[in-house]
Amino acid sequence: MPDTNILAQKLQNAGPLDPADIARLDEVVSEPYELGPREDLITHGDDPEYVNLVVSGMVCRYKVLPDGGRAIVALMLPGDICDLHVAILGRMDHSIGTLTDCRLVKIPRRTIEDLLDNHPRIRRALFWSTLVDEAILREWLVNMGRRRSDHQMAHLFCEVHMRLSAVNEMHDALMPLTQEELGDILGISSVHAQRVLSGLRQKGLVTVQGSRVAVPDIDKLCEFAEFDGDYLHLRDTQDGT
């Protein structure tokens, strides 16, 4: 059940769900399929029949730039639905691909429609999750435009840490990414990503083994990043009141 419930776990951050809702979600979350790193789920222009739920691993939303570069505009972690858009907007205005090994669940568009039309609490939770995604984008926008890239990178680590914790998936090290991917997220070159990462390491804010980053002291990192997780709109981040 820990796996199939990842969606319910995420959605309950929006507010309580009924047992009936959770049962419905358990139906929705069927057998996952596996994907290796750097595979596309959906590419720009598609109008697919399914929506993808991340069960494990890390997925990104990205746009390919005219100069051939890649801008990663969102990270999807376990419990996140990659492309709810599709069910409403139709065609995609960007692409979605894996970053790591992943397990995903395909949810038919029709099922999404059913959830939206006939399950008010789930509908509200999905709406909530869309709005949180939007809030995250706003924060990324601020991060991108205004902060120096070391603060920006630290902020990213804080966010991922907090989001993983919210679905109890903060097991091992976060950010199993190459420096190029890190650069694509932060809008900097891979060379600079390297320098910034070394800088954080030298300050003792992170430790790096291979392409994995660990955070020895999350509070210190949050302070450095001026991170305030309010925008994630999680309930009861610390305790279970």
Place this chain on the structure above:
Amino acid sequence: MPDTNILAQKLQNAGPLDPADIARLDEVVSEPYELGPREDLITHGDDPEYVNLVVSGMVCRYKVLPDGGRAIVALMLPGDICDLHVAILGRMDHSIGTLTDCRLVKIPRRTIEDLLDNHPRIRRALFWSTLVDEAILREWLVNMGRRRSDHQMAHLFCEVHMRLSAVNEMHDALMPLTQEELGDILGISSVHAQRVLSGLRQKGLVTVQGSRVAVPDIDKLCEFAEFDGDYLHLRDTQDGT
């Protein structure tokens, strides 16, 4: 009716509405109130009872930075609802304020709930508008992180032009903004905003009178900005099929 229908006009970009839906929206859009420039509608931390619809003028969503600066993370134009979040997320994680003289309509939170719960087509249209807002944010993120600021500024002008056109509000010049505000949107200093704007003027891409920008040739500007309006998900941008 041209005024009160601005919401219907916007939402019909998502797909057709029934006459009954439109009648309901006409009820919702009551008497507007007026606001001068630089007034706050809602500030960070509020949990207000109303949601605001822009009838005329320009409103922005912004965050105040630790260093006292301001980052504008969204523009709301006629037909846009400023803060649908509030009805779902509760507390605000940012502030909303006017940029110009504005007319706005207050919509009670309860009314929004009714629209979401009992009017499927309107609900879908509202969901659509949220997703488009998200798409705009993604585009802004790319713009911010990857493009040089002259392209970025041109891109912004193209977007505003297209969004205003979509609700037939592209009357006079766009962007009645100070250079500081322009800088707050683009993530650059006001001094640099000035230089970039002069650059565009010298290239003949825009004309400036006071703090108003006019676009003599929108196609040329779009080309310069590498602007592709797909992400706005408007139906039938050119004609009325």
Place this chain on the structure above:
DNA sequence: CGCGGCTTTGATCCTTGTCAACTACAGTGG
């Protein structure tokens, strides 16, 4: 007339991009 806000322009500094070389390491085939 004088004040305050906005725009314009110049000079200098800092952050980051780009180019390029070099290292470390894993996988492959001999």
Place this chain on the structure above:
DNA sequence: CCACTGTAGTTGACAAGGATCAAAGCCGCG
């Protein structure tokens, strides 16, 4: 077991975009 190859990480030198500081010009308004 070892050379060969490809990918990612590391480091240095230099260039460029944009920030910052500062001062001067432009208006609109009391």
